[in-house]
Amino acid sequence: MTRNLEWRVGVELREEAGRTKAEAHLDTGTATFTGHGSARCNPADTDVPVIGDELAASRAMKDLAGKLMREANREMEAVGAGTVPARTGPGYGWPEAVS
Secondary structure (H helix, E strand, C coil): CCCCCCCEEEEEEEEECCEEEEEEEEECCCCEEEEEEEEECCCCCCCCHHHHHHHHHHHHHHHHHHHHHHHHHHHHHHCCCCCCCCCCCCCCCCHHHCC
16 A cells, blocks of 8 residues: 655744744644743743754644544554554663763
8 A cells, every 4th residue: 555645833932921832733634733832031041943843843832742642543543553652762762862
């Protein structure tokens, strides 16, 4: 079976009252997911807006990834497949890539 899919993730950023807030949106065609993230500059640090953007966006995408993984786990359980235990090691991917 060959399948080709394309999922697009969009990230919206906004600054409000010294905080950068981000929302990451994923539409799979059958479901939608939204992740949230935020960042703020420490008053003692130099204000570099791009760093706040990167932190907020990465946190939103991490939240989105967690929601997608939880949905995959629910779907695996629904068809009788086991899921990965919550704490088995470094997570997904190559161990050397996450150290």
